[in-house]
Amino acid sequence: MRQDLRHDRRGVALVLAIMVAMVVAAVGIGAVVTSGNSLLTAKFYADATMMEAAADGGLERGRDRLNGEPRTYLSGVAYRTLEANAAVRDADGNVIPGFTRSTYAGLTGNRTGQYGVFASVVSVVSTPRGAVVVRRAELSQESFAKFARFDNRTTSSVVFASGIQVFGPLHTNQTLYVGSGSPRPVFHGPVTTAATISGVSNGDFRQGYRQNVATIPMPTTTELATLRSYALSGNMVVTGDSRTATSVVDPDTRVEFVAVDLNGDNQFNGTDEGFLRVYKASAPLTTAKRAYVTARRWATLPTGTSPYPASMPAPPSSVTTSTDPNLISPNCGGTHGGDWWTADSIYSRLSGTNAQKRDAVRTALLSGTRRCYLGGDRRLYPDSLFRAADGYGGWVQWAGWGGTPAAALVGRRTSDGLILDNTSALYLWPINRAFNTNFKGVVYVDGAVAVSGLVRGQVTLAASGNVLQADDLTYVTTPGSSSDCSADIFGVLTPGFYYLEDNSVQAPFSVPNAGSTSSSEVYRTGFDDSPDLYLHGAVLTLNSIATENLSGGNSSTAVQACLGTLLGGRGCFFMTGSAIQEINAARMTSSGTGWNPQWSYDRCMGIRPPPYYPTTGRYYSNRYYELDPAGFDVAAWFDANQPGY
Secondary structure (H helix, E strand, O other): OOOOOOOOOOOHHHHHHHHHHHHHHHHHHHHHHHHHHHHHHHHHHHHHHHHHHHHHHHHHHHHHHHHOOOOOOOOOOOOEEEEEEEEEEOOOOOEEEEEEEEEEEEEOOOOOOEOEOEEEEEEEEEOOOOOEEEEEEEEEEEEHHHOOEEEEEOOOOOOEOOOOEEOOOEEEOOOEEEOOOOOOOEEOOOEEEOOOEEOHHHOEEOOOEEOOOOOOOOOOHHHHHOHHHHHHHOOOEEEOEOOOOOOOOOOOEEEEEEEEEOOOOOOOOOOOOEEEEEEEEOOOOOHHHHHHHOOOOOOOOOOOOOOOOOOOOOOOOOOOOOOOOOOOOOOEEEEEOOEEEEHHHHHHHOOOOHHHHHHHHHHHHOOOOOEEOOOOOHHHOOOOOOOOEOOOEEEOOOHHHOOOOOHHHOOOEEOOOOEOOOOHHHHOEEOOOOOOOOOOOEEEEEOEEEEEEEEOOEEEEEEOOOEEEEEEEEEOOOOOOOOOOOOOEEEEEEOOOEEEOOOOOOOOEEOOOOOOOOOOOOEEOOOOOOOOEEEEEEEEEOOOEEEOOOOOOOOOOOOOOEOOOEOOOOOEEEEEEEEEEEEOOOOEOOOOOEOEEEEEOOOHHHHOOOOOOOEEEEEEEEEEEEEOOOOOOHHHHHHHOOOOO
């Protein structure tokens, strides 16, 4: 039997070797290709990262450039080219080959400034191969309202004294003076000065301080006057006292803010419930008429002869305008004969001797119902009904009603208790768009004016003369309590002074006891519903926030004190908001006359400042965007993002 022998297949080993070699070669080639792709990918991402960083650098350089220009640098133009196809440098200052950058800046969003000033910096980085990166930074211009305190000029005689607490940002363009004593002045917010701090060790700086920073220029009188055009479009220009001198302290016009409960919920916080009223002394103007407008102490005594009737004879010789400054005041009064009467009514109506008339007035002004009211207040009249006019002046109708008020107002109650009718509603000036569609958030007063009342809404009052605070001026909603800062905000702008008025409503005055023949002054309080003065809002003055008649009046803490024990002959001045001044001035003397200032900060001032409030010109970053580079055209982009330009 033949046996078959097993033999190897010829050529198989060669084929196998070739196949293995091919696999190894493929793996090698794959590795090379993969490595090359990785290098290309890494280079791509490296270039992209560098381009993005270069674009981001352009945004910051653009912001820095804008902060070095005047605050009007972007006004009146669509945009400005800050750099065009410029070389890009790395952190060491070396040129990055192939990179060029163009940077542009312009105002964007609402360009009117009503809700703030916004701008955009756009940075475009490109390479010769056609790669493009476009980035945008939205910037907000810093409002002066963000500062709790801002003093352009300072004086060593006015210091942040022992016990004072300042909340919020503070800035001075000159030396910041900090007084010594215990407890130390406490600065709860960041503190900056373009100069140095005198007495720096005296203060407690909770968020630190910086010295020798850049100066922040104040706005000019011309810039403040631009707000008149915004007020004009909404029929909100008020004819104030024609005297614009900074010495004016008795304006013939006052603005009183008031709210109306339109929906019957016993609240005054509706978006359409904010109004104001304007009271103006009638012609021919006299010192007495001006005094009545803001309840100033009466400058004369009766004589029994013209212009006084025989029923108002001269008082006993011991009576002077110092001992009895409101003997015949039409603004102050109290209970007499079971009813509330003004001092002038009591003096003229009472039958009896001049001493009996004097004592009847004094008794009323010492009664538990004693009060003083600003001119035109309905509580001055026997029936407490609204009067469109009285013997001293009258309320001014709002031109926008055209003689017929909105029906929605009639029958509704105001925050001071008046039930409106077709007549009284005519004198309400709406500071909302529900009743005033052209309202832009601005009230402008030609001349000097006094202010007071309850603010509902967002409004800036600008005046060409002094502004005097004649009584409390507060919000319906507690400052800073709205989470989105959409409630109440108020601002004042004046090239003159903002005076805390020395009037009968908010400052003690002399009322001797009945029967007294002493020539000494006996100061009394209780003529207002609060012993202190309150202000909610931001005040920018190209002079000072100052106390009128600073060294005059009461200085005794036994009569009137701040917080019960602190010096302050007129009480505390509680300001919640922002105080921006050309020069810091005293509100109280070392002897205790004046108001003792107590400053608080409203965080909403830095988030949603009053309409058209001036800005510092400094920009800070708000939002960051990546823009599509495909077909990007800078002119078209700014045109699309500038409504109303």
